[in-house]
Amino acid sequence: MIARVSLEIALRKEFDYSIPPELAGQVDVGSRVQVPFGARKILGVVTAVAEESGRANLKPILKVIGAQTLVTPKVLKLARWIGEYYCCAPETALKSVLPEAVRKEDAGWRERLFVRALPASGEFPKLPKRQQDVWNIIEERREILLSELVELAATTAATVRKLEDRGLVSITSEVSERDPYARETILATQPLVVNPAQAAALEKIKAAMDGQKSEARSQKPEAGNPGSDLRPLTSTFLLHGVTGSGKTEIYLQAIAHALEQGKGAIVLVPEIALTPQTVERFKARFGSGKLQTLVAVLHSHLSAGERHDEWHKIRQGRARIVIGARSAIFAPVEPLGLIIVDEEHEHTYKQEEAPRYHARDVAIMRGQMENAVVVLGSATPSMESFYNCKRGKFTLLELPERVDDQKLPYVRVVDMRQAMHKEKGPPLFSPQLKEAITQRLERGEQTILFLNRRGYSTSLLCPKCGYVAQCPNCSVSLTYHRIEQKLSCHICGHNEKVPSVCPEPKCKNPAIRFAGTGTQKVEEVLAKLFPKARVKRMDADTMKRKDDYRRVLGDF
Numbered sequence: 310m311i312a313r314v315s316l317e318i319a320l321r322k323e324f325d326y327s328i329p330p331e332l333a334g335q336v337d338v339g340s341r342v343q344v345p346f347g348a349r350k351i352l353g354v355v356t357a358v359a360e361e362s363g364r365a366n367l368k369p370i371l372k373v374i375g376a377q378t379l380v381t382p383k384v385l386k387l388a389r390w391i392g393e394y395y396c397c398a399p400e401t402a403l404k405s406v407l408p409e410a411v412r413k414e415d416a417g418w419r420e421r422l423f424v425r426a427l428p429a430s431g432e433f434p435k436l437p438k439r440q441q442d443v444w445n446i447i448e449e450r451r452e453i454l455l456s457e458l459v460e461l462a463a464t465t466a467a468t469v470r471k472l473e474d475r476g477l478v479s480i481t482s483e484v485s486e487r488d489p490y491a492r493e494t495i496l497a498t499q500p501l502v503v504n505p506a507q508a509a510a511l512e513k514i515k516a517a518m519d520g521q522k523s524e525a526r527s528q529k530p531e532a533g534n535p536g537s538d539l540r541p542l543t544s545t546f547l548l549h550g551v552t553g554s555g556k557t558e559i560y561l562q563a564i565a566h567a568l569e570q571g572k573g574a575i576v577l578v579p580e581i582a583l584t585p586q587t588v589e590r591f592k593a594r595f596g597s598g599k600l601q602t603l604v605a606v607l608h609s610h611l612s613a614g615e616r617h618d619e620w621h622k623i624r625q626g627r628a629r630i631v632i633g634a635r636s637a638i639f640a641p642v643e644p645l646g647l648i649i650v651d652e653e654h655e656h657t658y659k660q661e662e663a664p665r666y667h668a669r670d671v672a673i674m675r676g677q678m679e680n681a682v683v684v685l686g687s688a689t690p691s692m693e694s695f696y697n698c699k700r701g702k703f704t705l706l707e708l709p710e711r712v713d714d715q716k717l718p719y720v721r722v723v724d725m726r727q728a729m730h731k732e733k734g735p736p737l738f739s740p741q742l743k744e745a746i747t748q749r750l751e752r753g754e755q756t757i758l759f760l761n762r763r764g765y766s767t768s769l770l771c772p773k774c775g776y777v778a779q780c781p782n783c784s785v786s787l788t789y790h791r792i793e794q795k796l797s798c799h800i801c802g803h804n805e806k807v808p809s810v811c812p813e814p815k816c817k818n819p820a821i822r823f824a825g826t827g828t829q830k831v832e833e834v835l836a837k838l839f840p841k842a843r844v845k846r847m848d849a850d851t852m853k854r855k856d857d858y859r860r861v862l863g864d865f
Contacts, residue, residue: 310358311326311327311361312326312328312340312357312359312370313356313359315353315399317352317400318351318400319401320398321398323356324344325363325364326342326367327367327369327370328358328369332370332373337355337358338355338385339354339355339379339380341354341373341375342354342355342370342371342372342374343371343372352374352412354379356385379407379411379624383643383678383679384406386678387671387674388402388405388406389402391664394674395664408617410620411616419484420482421455421482422456423454423455423482423483424447424469424479424480425451425452426451426452426477427478434477436472440472443468443472444472444477447478454485455469455480486618487612487617487618488618489611489612490606495596497594497596497597500558500561503558504710504712506554507559510707511559511563513704514682514706518570518682545683546684546706547653547694547705548684549705549706550687551688553712554688554709554712558712559684560649561591563649564591564595564630564647567646568629570646572644572647573630574629574630574645574646574648574649575631575637575647575648576591576631576632576633576637576651577648577650577668578634578652579651579657580634584858585862586862591632602630603629604630604632605623605628606619607619607620607632607633607634608636610854623640635657635660638675645681646682648684650668653685653687653691654694661800669685669691721741723741737831737834738834738838746842747839750841755865758831760826762788762825764788764797764827764828765792765830765833766823766824766827767788767824767826768787768823768824769786769789769807769821769822769823771811771818772818774811776813776821778812780803782800783803785798785800787803788827789807791830792829794806794807808821832846845865
């Protein structure tokens with residue numbers, strides 16, 4: 310038997326290796342393997358298994374990584390399509406479907422030592438005071454982590470081992486899963502009563518799920534628009550609902566229908582900041598009851614260990630609902646019944662480095678390949694999705710009213726040119742906005758200010774010669790970060806020092822200035838205008854740790 314292997318180096322070529330007798334039965338399509346390549350040992354993925362090869366003197370596979378195949382045949386097929394459609398090396402596409410924490414050879418579950426009280430047999434022995442204190446804790450808890458016990462009892466592991474020698478406790482090594490939401494207490498919720506518009510949309514989605522065929526269609530779309538040259542994708546819906554119209558409740562009840570069919574679901578959100586509140590709502594609905602299942606989370610702010618454990622919960626079939634950012638579209642959910650792309654219009658679904666896929670389009674293609682229903686949700690749909698509805702490729706579902714007949718918020722557009730005449734230079738806040746914030750503070754209410762620009766100023770320019778500091782790699786303006794005193798490119802990460810004079814040799818003007826406004830500057834000005842207000846900035850520069858988004862949103 311031979312295995313065809315795609316290596317982790319982009320050679321745009323697969324290589325044949327023999328399967329040695331000791332690995333017979335362990336190598337299958339999707340297996341991670343270590344193989345010799347020249348003088349090196351390289352990891353790769355088995356893409357095919359055959360009886361023989363057209364080449365002679367094949368080198369043998371060295372080892373199989375993990376007890377389970379990591380890339381399912383369906384995800385492997387999707388990765389091949391991504392490589393072809395987005396014009397990247399197949400190895401790069403295949404590498405993107407597995408988190409790094411799963412690809413590593415030494416990645417594994419965390420094992421920890423647990424101490425358990427054993428049933429008493431005969432007369433309880435008289436213990437020294439230190440051992441007795443430790444025993445009292447064990448007897449109360451019945452089961453406890455050894456590390457926690459040592460800390461609580463202010464003792465050593467050797468003392469606990471003495472209790473084990475007396476036959477009072479057992480110390481065993483067990484897998485301890487790293488759950489990013491383990492400390493959260495989430496109250497269960499029940500399905501809500503939906504209004505007529507919600508009910509109509511939900512029934513159409515359910516009907517499509519009930520009418521799924523046994524085999525998926527896998528036609529190739531034209532470049533630039535998956536689904537644009539296909540038959541009507543009746544497994545694809547655009548849920549156009551105004552803010553507050555109850556799209557999430559439709560998602561929840563549609564997922565419940567998928568679970569009743571024995572299938573799983575993937576829910577994509579555009580920002581990591583949205584993940585905590587989304588996870589809470591889904592865990593509250595599916596954390597108990599007859600449809601109880603684990604809800605897995607996949608995004609870049611998880612630790613490597615948490616990503617490893619969350620991914621394997623999905624691969625093992627224990628977590629049938631996956632929530633995450635764009636890379637969660639590759640989650641190994643089987644069988645897959647429903648894919649939801651929330652806020653489908655957001656640009657963050659586009660990957661900026663190879664493979665430069667768009668998660669929404671990949672979701673549509675995966676839905677076709679696996680015969681899963683795809684729901685694209687938005688209050689402001691993308692032009693291409695709305696166009697596909699007009700052409701009959703997608704089915705448009707509309708929620709024109711908010712739930713409970715609530716009124717839409719009052720919106721005012723302020724002409725900042727009028728405020729400019731009253732103040733020296735362009736103002737950051739209009740008089741209307743300052744007055745509105747003041748009223749909120751006086752009432753003890755809260756305010757959220759949105760700005761889609763990081764940093765302090767969006768550009769550095771010279772008013773004399775017109776020089777603008779640009780990234781040498783990306784040809785975009787560098788953003789000024791005042792705290793770090795640096796100019797930074799938010800695309801490639803290039804950084805450089807802030808010049809004291811214009812860098813142009815013939816100019817050298819010392820009066821260079823910063824233009825545009827970023828979140829750092831807004832935070833600074835807010836602190837001056839409203840010194841008693843508690844202000845918290847939430848952007849990629851301040852949200853560094855995995856719990857930062859959840860903590861700030863919780864405090865708010």
